[in-house]
Amino acid sequence: MGPIVETRDVWKVYRAERVPVEAVRGIDLQVRPGEYLAILGPSGSGKSSLLHMLGAMDRPTRGEVLIEGKDLARMGESQRTGLRARRIGFVFQAFNLMPILTAFGNVELAMRLAGTGRAERRGRAEKLLGRVGLAERAKHLPRDLSGGERQRVAIARALANRPALLLADEPTGNLDSKTGGAVLALLDEFHEQDGQTIVLVTHDLAAAGHADRVLVLRDGRIHSEHDLRGVADRREALRHLLDSEL
Numbered sequence: 278m279g280p281i282v283e284t285r286d287v288w289k290v291y292r293a294e295r296v297p298v299e300a301v302r303g304i305d306l307q308v309r310p311g312e313y314l315a316i317l318g319p320s321g322s323g324k325s326s327l328l329h330m331l332g333a334m335d336r337p338t339r340g341e342v343l344i345e346g347k348d349l350a351r352m353g354e355s356q357r358t359g360l361r362a363r364r365i366g367f368v369f370q371a372f373n374l375m376p377i378l379t380a381f382g383n384v385e386l387a388m389r390l391a392g393t394g395r396a397e398r399r400g401r402a403e404k405l406l407g408r409v410g411l412a413e414r415a416k417h418l419p420r421d422l423s424g425g426e427r428q429r430v431a432i433a434r435a436l437a438n439r440p441a442l443l444l445a446d447e448p449t450g451n452l453d454s455k456t457g458g459a460v461l462a463l464l465d466e467f468h469e470q471d472g473q474t475i476v477l478v479t480h481d482l483a484a485a486g487h488a489d490r491v492l493v494l495r496d497g498r499i500h501s502e503h504d505l506r507g508v509a510d511r512r513e514a515l516r517h518l519l520d521s522e523l
Contacts, residue, residue: 287340315488323497366435425456486512
Protein backbone atom coordinates (compact mmCIF):
# COMPACT_ATOMS: atom_id res chain seq x y z
CA MET A 278 0.00 0.00 0.00
CA GLY A 279 1.31 3.43 -0.92
CA PRO A 280 1.73 6.41 1.40
CA ILE A 281 -1.30 8.30 2.71
CA VAL A 282 0.47 11.58 2.07
CA GLU A 283 3.67 12.41 0.23
CA THR A 284 5.57 15.59 -0.58
CA ARG A 285 8.13 15.96 -3.33
CA ASP A 286 10.55 18.90 -3.13
CA VAL A 287 7.87 21.11 -1.59
CA TRP A 288 8.52 24.82 -1.13
CA LYS A 289 6.31 27.52 0.36
CA VAL A 290 7.36 31.11 -0.21
CA TYR A 291 5.45 34.09 1.18
CA ARG A 292 5.99 37.70 0.25
CA ALA A 293 6.21 40.19 3.11
CA GLU A 294 6.60 43.76 1.89
CA ARG A 295 7.92 42.43 -1.43
CA VAL A 296 10.60 40.38 0.35
CA PRO A 297 10.28 36.62 -0.21
CA VAL A 298 10.14 34.51 2.95
CA GLU A 299 10.93 30.82 2.45
CA ALA A 300 8.79 29.10 5.09
CA VAL A 301 9.26 25.57 3.68
CA ARG A 302 12.33 24.71 1.62
CA GLY A 303 12.51 21.55 -0.45
CA ILE A 304 10.86 19.01 1.86
CA ASP A 305 10.43 15.37 0.85
CA LEU A 306 8.46 13.12 3.15
CA GLN A 307 6.08 10.17 3.19
CA VAL A 308 3.53 9.13 5.79
CA ARG A 309 2.50 5.48 5.62
CA PRO A 310 -0.89 4.06 6.66
CA GLY A 311 -1.03 3.54 10.41
CA GLU A 312 2.02 5.69 11.12
CA TYR A 313 2.25 8.29 13.88
CA LEU A 314 4.58 11.08 12.77
CA ALA A 315 5.55 14.15 14.79
CA ILE A 316 6.92 17.27 13.13
CA LEU A 317 8.94 19.05 15.80
CA GLY A 318 10.31 22.55 15.61
CA PRO A 319 10.31 26.01 17.15
CA SER A 320 8.06 28.86 16.07
CA GLY A 321 9.00 29.95 12.56
CA SER A 322 10.51 26.62 11.54
CA GLY A 323 7.83 26.05 8.87
CA LYS A 324 5.94 23.23 10.57
CA SER A 325 2.47 24.82 10.42
CA SER A 326 2.98 25.89 6.81
CA LEU A 327 3.90 22.30 5.98
CA LEU A 328 0.88 20.95 7.84
CA HIS A 329 -1.47 23.27 5.94
CA MET A 330 -0.14 21.88 2.68
CA LEU A 331 -0.45 18.28 3.91
CA GLY A 332 -4.07 19.03 4.77
CA ALA A 333 -4.94 20.56 1.38
CA MET A 334 -5.58 23.93 3.06
CA ASP A 335 -2.78 25.62 1.11
CA ARG A 336 -0.87 25.01 -2.09
CA PRO A 337 2.92 24.77 -2.37
CA THR A 338 4.77 27.47 -4.25
CA ARG A 339 6.48 24.62 -6.05
CA GLY A 340 6.78 20.88 -5.66
CA GLU A 341 4.06 18.26 -5.26
CA VAL A 342 1.74 17.20 -2.45
CA LEU A 343 -0.06 13.88 -3.00
CA ILE A 344 -2.89 12.54 -0.85
CA GLU A 345 -3.46 8.82 -1.42
CA GLY A 346 -1.58 9.21 -4.70
CA LYS A 347 -3.63 12.18 -5.95
CA ASP A 348 -1.78 15.40 -6.78
CA LEU A 349 -3.49 18.32 -5.03
CA ALA A 350 -2.33 20.69 -7.78
CA ARG A 351 -4.55 18.87 -10.26
CA MET A 352 -7.68 19.31 -8.13
CA GLY A 353 -10.20 22.11 -8.30
CA GLU A 354 -11.30 23.86 -5.13
CA SER A 355 -14.48 21.78 -4.80
CA GLN A 356 -12.45 18.57 -5.08
CA ARG A 357 -10.01 19.79 -2.43
CA THR A 358 -12.91 20.73 -0.14
CA GLY A 359 -14.43 17.27 -0.55
CA LEU A 360 -11.07 15.65 0.13
CA ARG A 361 -10.63 17.61 3.35
CA ALA A 362 -14.15 16.74 4.50
CA ARG A 363 -13.95 13.01 3.83
CA ARG A 364 -10.32 11.93 4.03
CA ILE A 365 -8.60 14.34 6.45
CA GLY A 366 -9.41 15.17 10.07
CA PHE A 367 -8.11 18.31 11.76
CA VAL A 368 -7.40 19.13 15.41
CA PHE A 369 -6.29 22.70 16.12
CA GLN A 370 -4.73 24.45 19.09
CA ALA A 371 -7.72 26.80 19.37
CA PHE A 372 -10.30 23.94 19.18
CA ASN A 373 -12.33 25.71 16.42
CA LEU A 374 -15.68 24.41 17.65
CA MET A 375 -18.96 25.99 16.55
CA PRO A 376 -20.02 27.98 19.65
CA ILE A 377 -23.76 27.67 18.99
CA LEU A 378 -23.68 23.88 18.71
CA THR A 379 -23.47 21.35 21.52
CA ALA A 380 -20.64 18.84 21.74
CA PHE A 381 -22.92 16.36 19.98
CA GLY A 382 -23.86 18.94 17.33
CA ASN A 383 -20.22 19.73 16.58
CA VAL A 384 -19.38 16.08 15.97
CA GLU A 385 -22.54 15.46 13.97
CA LEU A 386 -21.96 18.56 11.79
CA ALA A 387 -18.76 17.10 10.36
CA MET A 388 -20.71 14.11 9.08
CA ARG A 389 -23.63 16.21 7.87
CA LEU A 390 -21.25 18.25 5.70
CA ALA A 391 -19.90 15.00 4.27
CA GLY A 392 -23.41 13.82 3.35
CA THR A 393 -23.77 11.08 5.98
CA GLY A 394 -27.34 9.97 6.73
CA ARG A 395 -29.03 11.10 9.96
CA ALA A 396 -29.20 7.74 11.70
CA GLU A 397 -25.57 6.88 10.96
CA ARG A 398 -24.19 10.23 12.01
CA ARG A 399 -26.17 10.26 15.27
CA GLY A 400 -24.99 6.78 16.17
CA ARG A 401 -21.37 7.55 15.36
CA ALA A 402 -21.44 10.88 17.22
CA GLU A 403 -22.70 9.11 20.33
CA LYS A 404 -20.05 6.41 20.02
CA LEU A 405 -17.18 8.87 19.53
CA LEU A 406 -18.24 11.10 22.42
CA GLY A 407 -18.34 7.98 24.56
CA ARG A 408 -14.83 7.01 23.49
CA VAL A 409 -13.42 10.42 24.39
CA GLY A 410 -15.18 10.30 27.78
CA LEU A 411 -17.84 12.91 27.10
CA ALA A 412 -21.06 10.91 26.78
CA GLU A 413 -22.53 12.81 29.72
CA ARG A 414 -21.45 16.18 28.30
CA ALA A 415 -22.93 15.69 24.84
CA LYS A 416 -25.61 18.38 25.29
CA HIS A 417 -23.22 21.04 26.60
CA LEU A 418 -22.14 24.04 24.54
CA PRO A 419 -18.40 24.69 24.14
CA ARG A 420 -18.58 27.63 26.59
CA ASP A 421 -19.67 25.17 29.29
CA LEU A 422 -16.77 22.79 28.70
CA SER A 423 -13.20 22.96 29.97
CA GLY A 424 -10.30 23.36 27.55
CA GLY A 425 -9.49 19.68 27.73
CA GLU A 426 -13.11 18.73 27.11
CA ARG A 427 -13.28 21.06 24.10
CA GLN A 428 -10.19 19.42 22.64
CA ARG A 429 -11.70 15.97 23.16
CA VAL A 430 -14.80 17.12 21.28
CA ALA A 431 -12.49 18.38 18.53
CA ILE A 432 -10.81 14.98 18.32
CA ALA A 433 -14.18 13.23 18.10
CA ARG A 434 -15.22 15.65 15.35
CA ALA A 435 -11.95 15.11 13.47
CA LEU A 436 -12.53 11.34 13.48
CA ALA A 437 -16.23 11.49 12.64
CA ASN A 438 -15.80 10.74 8.93
CA ARG A 439 -13.21 7.98 9.48
CA PRO A 440 -10.40 9.99 7.87
CA ALA A 441 -7.37 8.36 6.31
CA LEU A 442 -5.22 11.04 7.94
CA LEU A 443 -5.55 12.95 11.22
CA LEU A 444 -3.60 16.22 11.40
CA ALA A 445 -3.05 17.77 14.84
CA ASP A 446 -1.60 21.30 14.98
CA GLU A 447 -0.24 22.01 18.49
CA PRO A 448 -3.25 20.23 20.08
CA THR A 449 -1.93 20.77 23.62
CA GLY A 450 -0.84 24.38 23.13
CA ASN A 451 -3.77 25.87 25.09
CA LEU A 452 -3.78 23.22 27.82
CA ASP A 453 -1.91 22.66 31.08
CA SER A 454 0.54 19.76 31.19
CA LYS A 455 -1.84 17.30 32.89
CA THR A 456 -4.75 18.02 30.55
CA GLY A 457 -2.44 18.04 27.54
CA GLY A 458 -1.09 14.65 28.58
CA ALA A 459 -4.63 13.26 28.65
CA VAL A 460 -5.27 14.57 25.13
CA LEU A 461 -2.06 12.98 23.86
CA ALA A 462 -3.01 9.70 25.55
CA LEU A 463 -6.30 9.83 23.67
CA LEU A 464 -4.48 10.25 20.36
CA ASP A 465 -2.27 7.32 21.33
CA GLU A 466 -5.39 5.22 21.92
CA PHE A 467 -6.88 5.91 18.49
CA HIS A 468 -3.51 5.22 16.88
CA GLU A 469 -2.88 1.97 18.73
CA GLN A 470 -6.42 0.55 18.79
CA ASP A 471 -7.76 1.81 15.46
CA GLY A 472 -4.56 2.11 13.45
CA GLN A 473 -5.30 5.80 12.87
CA THR A 474 -2.65 7.59 10.81
CA ILE A 475 -1.60 10.75 12.66
CA VAL A 476 0.66 13.71 11.88
CA LEU A 477 1.29 15.86 14.94
CA VAL A 478 2.89 19.31 14.68
CA THR A 479 4.42 20.57 17.92
CA HIS A 480 7.19 22.59 19.51
CA ASP A 481 6.98 20.36 22.61
CA LEU A 482 9.50 17.54 22.89
CA ALA A 483 7.27 15.64 25.33
CA ALA A 484 4.39 15.68 22.84
CA ALA A 485 6.66 14.61 19.98
CA GLY A 486 7.80 11.66 22.10
CA HIS A 487 4.39 10.03 21.63
CA ALA A 488 5.08 9.46 17.92
CA ASP A 489 6.68 6.53 16.10
CA ARG A 490 8.86 8.85 14.03
CA VAL A 491 9.96 12.45 14.53
CA LEU A 492 11.04 14.96 11.90
CA VAL A 493 12.91 17.97 13.29
CA LEU A 494 12.40 21.13 11.25
CA ARG A 495 14.73 24.10 11.30
CA ASP A 496 14.49 27.10 8.98
CA GLY A 497 12.00 25.35 6.72
CA ARG A 498 14.10 22.23 6.15
CA ILE A 499 14.22 18.75 7.67
CA HIS A 500 17.17 18.95 10.03
CA SER A 501 17.01 15.38 11.30
CA GLU A 502 14.76 12.32 11.48
CA HIS A 503 14.39 9.88 14.39
CA ASP A 504 12.68 6.48 14.49
CA LEU A 505 11.34 5.82 18.00
CA ARG A 506 9.59 2.52 17.36
CA GLY A 507 10.55 -0.05 19.98
CA VAL A 508 12.02 2.59 22.31
CA ALA A 509 10.76 2.28 25.89
CA ASP A 510 11.28 5.88 27.04
CA ARG A 511 10.72 7.84 23.85
CA ARG A 512 10.81 11.26 25.47
CA GLU A 513 14.20 10.67 27.09
CA ALA A 514 15.60 9.03 23.96
CA LEU A 515 14.46 11.95 21.83
CA ARG A 516 15.93 14.44 24.29
CA HIS A 517 19.28 12.63 24.13
CA LEU A 518 19.20 12.56 20.32
CA LEU A 519 18.42 16.24 20.07
CA ASP A 520 21.10 17.14 22.62
CA SER A 521 23.66 15.25 20.54
CA GLU A 522 22.77 17.40 17.50
CA LEU A 523 23.69 20.65 19.25
